């Protein structure tokens with residue numbers, strides 16, 4: 318049975334105020350269990366602001382702060398799973414696990430219970446994070462991608478985490494002479510270029526050429542400084558994949574489905590007007606990309622935003638490609 322241990326955060330890198338990479342070392346005298354790239358572990362903090370489910374007058378539900386009789390928010394432990402973004406070889410050498418985490422915010426801008434507490438973590442100060450001594454998960458290349466010549470990863474936001482682990486491990490194995498003839502392609506989208514976690518590492522793996530790897534990073538809400546990097550394209554990952562398969566953007570489909578006039582059409586048109594259209598990074602050609610997406614020999618693995626994953630599933634079905642996702 319998994320037991321609880323108290324680890325310490327030894328490193329935190331903020332890609333943005335709401336997005337960070339954390340490194341966690343195990344409790345003194347302990348070591349993290351061996352794991353395979355793509356797996357996850359449960360993390361917990363003790364002093365989280367708790368919420369409770371409340372029924373709205375219209376019959377729907379929301380989660381609101383759980384207050385005690387004195388009007389203070391109740392505090393307590395919250396545990397969630399996190400995909401490990403370090404590669405197994407890094408943990409073997411260095412001892413730590415790495416995580417790529419976003420601060421959860423609801424539609425009112427209220428932070429999630431555990432991530433609010435995780436984003437208070439300060440190495441050397443408030444640095445304790447509890448972990449469970451079990452690393453689990455079936456979202457691994459060995460379980461899902463055996464026999465496929467083309468493996469396509471689609472990571473939205475922090476959904477990159479398991480793929481960062483896999484690609485770093487594959488590159489390490491190749492450096493040690495353990496190579497395969499599999500082609501790996503990664504679509505990773507985040508809002509802006511600075512939020513593209515592991516960008517330099519992934520670019521270096523591509524340029525190193527030890528594995529057959531094409532890196533397709535894009536930004537869905539570019540800021541002015543994002544125009545300076547020609548290696549970063551534009552658009553949401555699902556729409557970039559649609560572009561590669563010559564499919565219309567999801568917003569174009571929704572406009573067509575909305576039909577003639579009316580409110581639905583106005584809304585769909587407004588969504589289409591707002592969208593950042595797909596544009597590949599300068600080092601990626603559509604023809605070259607298509608060869609790596611051949612339906613007969615390709616599997617698409619995706620992880621991250623549930624809405625984006627739904628659309629990637631739709632794309633995979635339209636293109637006739639095998640599809641697997643990691644549920645968060």
Ligand SMILES: Cc1cc2nc3c(=O)[nH]c(=O)nc-3n(C[C@H](O)[C@H](O)[C@H](O)COP(=O)(O)OP(=O)(O)OC[C@H]3O[C@@H](n4cnc5c(N)ncnc54)[C@H](O)[C@@H]3O)c2cc1C
Nearest residue numbers: 368380397398399400418419421429430431432475478645
């Ligand atoms: C296998 C796996 C791997 C994951 N890997 C990552 C990762 O690498 N990086 C990452 O950023 N995230 C990852 N996640 C998501 C992560 O586990 C958390 O769900 C996320 O960080 C939000 O946690 P939170 O406590 O801040 O938000 P919560 O407080 O849990 O809020 C999230 C939503 O849960 C609901 N909610 C709020 N209060 C309650 C309540 N009291 N009871 C029930 N539901 C409630 C609300 O709908 C809210 O919008 C992963 C999830 C899974 C399952």
